[in-house]
Amino acid sequence: xxxxxxxxxxxxxxxxxLARVNAIGPGKADLLExxxxxxxxxxxxxxMGMSYRRAWNMVKALNSSFRAPLVETVKGGRSGGSAxxxxxxxxxxxxxxxxxxxxxxxxxxxxxxxxxxxxxx
Amino acid sequence: xxxxxxxxxxxxxxxxxLARVNAIGPGKADLLExxxxxxxxxxxxxxMGMSYRRAWNMVKALNSSFRAPLVETVKGGRSGGSAxxxxxxxxxxxxxxxxxxxxxxxxxxxxxxxxxxxxxx
Numbered sequence: 001x002x003x004x005x006x007x008x009x010x011x012x013x014x015x016x017x018l019a020r021v022n023a024i025g026p027g028k029a030d031l032l033e034x035x036x037x038x039x040x041x042x043x044x045x046x047x048m049g050m051s052y053r054r055a056w057n058m059v060k061a062l063n064s065s066f067r068a069p070l071v072e073t074v075k076g077g078r079s080g081g082s083a084x085x086x087x088x089x090x091x092x093x094x095x096x097x098x099x100x101x102x103x104x105x106x107x108x109x110x111x112x113x114x115x116x117x118x119x120x121x
Numbered sequence: 122x123x124x125x126x127x128x129x130x131x132x133x134x135x136x137x138x139l140a141r142v143n144a145i146g147p148g149k150a151d152l153l154e155x156x157x158x159x160x161x162x163x164x165x166x167x168x169m170g171m172s173y174r175r176a177w178n179m180v181k182a183l184n185s186s187f188r189a190p191l192v193e194t195v196k197g198g199r200s201g202g203s204a205x206x207x208x209x210x211x212x213x214x215x216x217x218x219x220x221x222x223x224x225x226x227x228x229x230x231x232x233x234x235x236x237x238x239x240x241x242x
Contacts, residue, residue, distance in 0.1 A: 092235075107220040119185070
């Protein structure tokens with residue numbers, strides 16, 4: 001589960017499971033975002049602090065979990081190949097972020113109160 | 122992370138992290154609920170499909186993550202000891218379930234649409 005706290009507010013986040021299989025969660029959403037921003041699997045993996053192999057396995061899982069692939073890769077070339085989000089990939093990421101924001105917003109007030117009974121580290 | 126889909130709607134759930142450490146999530150909430158309902162660590166572990174040892178480790182983590190213990194145990198006796206939720210334990214579980222319900226409700230409509238682009242198993 002390493003890596004999926006990256007890029008999130010430090011104190012709270014919501015992990016949304018939307019199907020029997022974990023089609024997408026915070027880690028995969030962050031990886032999609034990193035691929036979209038860097039245009040490279042290797043750079044995205046580096047940013048996530050994970051191995052290329054692990055990132056690639058996550059992309060394979062993402063591509064097979066949805067009705068169309070989310071990430072397109074082009075092999076070879078000087079930079080070792082490029083990667084980009086497909087239209088479906090863009091759409092999935094945008095919707096996931098919107099649900100995450102709405103869910104977080106829905107519990108914001110209660111979460112502040114709840115956190116007061118958690119022991120400080 | 123095995124076990125934490127038990128007791129949840131089969132197709133969707135929200136995992137709420139409320140602190141840097143994972144103070145409580147669906148698995149620990151289900152375990153608290155099972156302890157409250159069975160009055161026994163062993164019976165709660167069985168219901169969760171986890172070893173007694175694992176359940177006990179989760180309870181220790183829960184008890185040290187909050188400002189007061191959530192679970193009280195009484196050792197020995199014919200039935201191998203009993204366990205019950207403290208007032209804080211009841212409170213934490215009730216608040217967690219409320220946040221979970223509110224977050225789920227906040228994305229219900231979007232989640233239905235989103236799920237349509239997830240490939241069926």
